[in-house]
Amino acid sequence: xxxxxxxxxxxxxxxxxxxxxxxxxxxxxxxxxxxxxxxxxxxxxxxxxxxxxxxxxxxxxxxxxxxxxxxxxxxxxxxxxxxxxxxxxxxxxxxxxxxxxxxxxxxxxxxxxxxxxxxxxxxxxxxxxxxxxxxxxxxxxxxxxxxxxxxxxxxxxxxxxxxxxxxxxxxxxxxxxxxxxxxxxxxxxxxxxxxxxxxxxxxxxxxxxxxxxxxxxxxxxxxxxxxxxxxxxxxxxxxxxxxxxxxxxxxxxxxxxxxxxxxxxxxxxxxxxxxxxxxxxxxxxxxxxxxxxxxxxxxxxxxxxxxxxxxxxxxxxxxxxxxxxxxxxx
Numbered sequence: 001x002x003x004x005x006x007x008x009x010x011x012x013x014x015x016x017x018x019x020x021x022x023x024x025x026x027x028x029x030x031x032x033x034x035x036x037x038x039x040x041x042x043x044x045x046x047x048x049x050x051x052x053x054x055x056x057x058x059x060x061x062x063x064x065x066x067x068x069x070x071x072x073x074x075x076x077x078x079x080x081x082x083x084x085x086x087x088x089x090x091x092x093x094x095x096x097x098x099x100x101x102x103x104x105x106x107x108x109x110x111x112x113x114x115x116x117x118x119x120x121x122x123x124x125x126x127x128x129x130x131x132x133x134x135x136x137x138x139x140x141x142x143x144x145x146x147x148x149x150x151x152x153x154x155x156x157x158x159x160x161x162x163x164x165x166x167x168x169x170x171x172x173x174x175x176x177x178x179x180x181x182x183x184x185x186x187x188x189x190x191x192x193x194x195x196x197x198x199x200x201x202x203x204x205x206x207x208x209x210x211x212x213x214x215x216x217x218x219x220x221x222x223x224x225x226x227x228x229x230x231x232x233x234x235x236x237x238x239x240x241x242x243x244x245x246x247x248x249x250x251x252x253x254x255x256x257x258x259x260x261x262x263x264x265x266x267x268x269x270x271x272x273x274x275x276x277x278x279x280x281x282x283x284x285x286x287x288x289x290x291x292x293x294x295x296x297x298x299x300x301x302x303x304x305x306x307x308x309x310x311x312x313x314x315x316x317x318x319x320x321x322x323x324x325x326x327x328x329x330x
Contacts, residue, residue: 024054027142035155040162048158048168052138059131059139062175073295076317080120081325089115089329092124099209103196107216108226114215116326117312121183125211128181129173133157137177137186153177156186165202180204181211182218192218222311223304230309230323231290231302233278240274241299244292248273251291255314261302264289270301293320 022030028049035045071079093100093115100111115124122128137157140150157177161168173179179189182204195202196213203210236244248262270290271283283301290301293316300320309319 024142028052028138031138031141031151031154034151035158038155038159040155040158044162045158048134048161049138051132051168052135055139055142056135059136059175060143063140063143063145071317073317073320074298077298077321077324080321081328085119086325086328088124089119089325092119093329096208096212099196100212103209103212103216107213107220109216109219109224110326111212112326112329113219113224113230113309113322114212115329116322117215117219118181118211119325120318120322121178122181125181125208128183128205129175129178131172131175132168133171133173133177133179133186134168136173136175140177150177153186156190160186160189166205170205182215184214184218188218189214192221218312219308222308224308225305228303228305230305230326231293231300233324234270234275234283234299234301235278235280236275236294236299241294244273244275248292255310257310257314257316257319258307260293260316262292264291267301275299275301295320 032045032049036042093112096115097111100114103109103114104111118124134154134157137150137154141147141154143150154177157171157179160166161171171179174183176185178185182193184193184204189202189204192214193202193204194210194213194217197203197207197209199207201207201210202214204214244262248265251258251261251263253259266289267283267286270292275283275292277283288303290303291306293300293302293306295316300323302323306319306323309322310316312322313319
């Protein structure tokens with residue numbers, strides 16, 4: 001039985017008004033104060049935030065329905081590896097062979113991987129997004145789902161403007177605030193973008209040399225190992241799929257894709273579990289360990305370099321599409 005005093009306390013709590021959230025303009029004022037505290041010039045902050053009027057519902061909707069996580073792996077890969085994409089990838093590899101070789105020599109990253117990432121991120125530089133970056137990031141920073149992350153990216157974007165690398169009218173990209181042909185988030189740009197052509201500007205919007213070097217620098221920083229493959233497609237019987245699901249542990253990590261792949265095992269162990277090459281032959285004898293990534297009908301044994309691809313975009317659909325496209329670029 002609840003006492004009368006308890007009822008009174010409960011009633012008072014129910015009658016107390018909820019604290020009101022700040023308006024969008026008040027919230028932007030807080031962002032402005034943070035930017036000034038970071039040392040960004042007031043005129044840059046004012047110019048950037050003047051382009052933001054209100055949150056964009058389309059951006060929030062896109063954040064809830066990303067193709068890499070919504071589409072099945074097989075469907076996403078089929079969409080990305082159309083014959084025209086493969087032909088274009090080969091043409092671009094040949095066209096930029098000299099600078100790609102120079103970049104690969106400096107960073108130790110496969111030029112085919114660089115071209116494949118470039119192709120899937122921006123259709124080989126043809127489309128890197130038209131949405132104003134500041135507005136997209138402000139919307140996602142206002143939205144509570146990942147507010148802290150995107151508030152940081154919004155401040156990073158203003159820092160890029162403050163450096164003079166690009167002006168606010170040209171700072172456009174994806175709905176998520178990814179910029180330029182490599183589709184770097186502002187934090188990635190500040191850490192890993194490169195001025196490979198040494199013209200005094202780090203230009204991931206229009207300089208192929210800077211684009212390729214920035215991708216390679218990112219991959220090297222995230223663990224890409226020179227001269228090693230990403231993995232290979234394999235075949236597994238239904239019985240073996242069930243046995244592996246029952247017997248082999250999954251990996252840990254904050255990224256959902258890593259939790260949806262197995263721990264690394266020696267090739268001999270995968271052979272014993274019933275994994276075979278795509279042509280049905282036995283797995284090669286090697287000291288490598290590999291993790292298993294499975295879609296609904298396709299399966300892949302992946303090595304350490306695959307983890308670097310997941311660092312670029314932590315979705316198996318994306319990483320497998322990049323890997324397979326790179327294999328088809330000769």
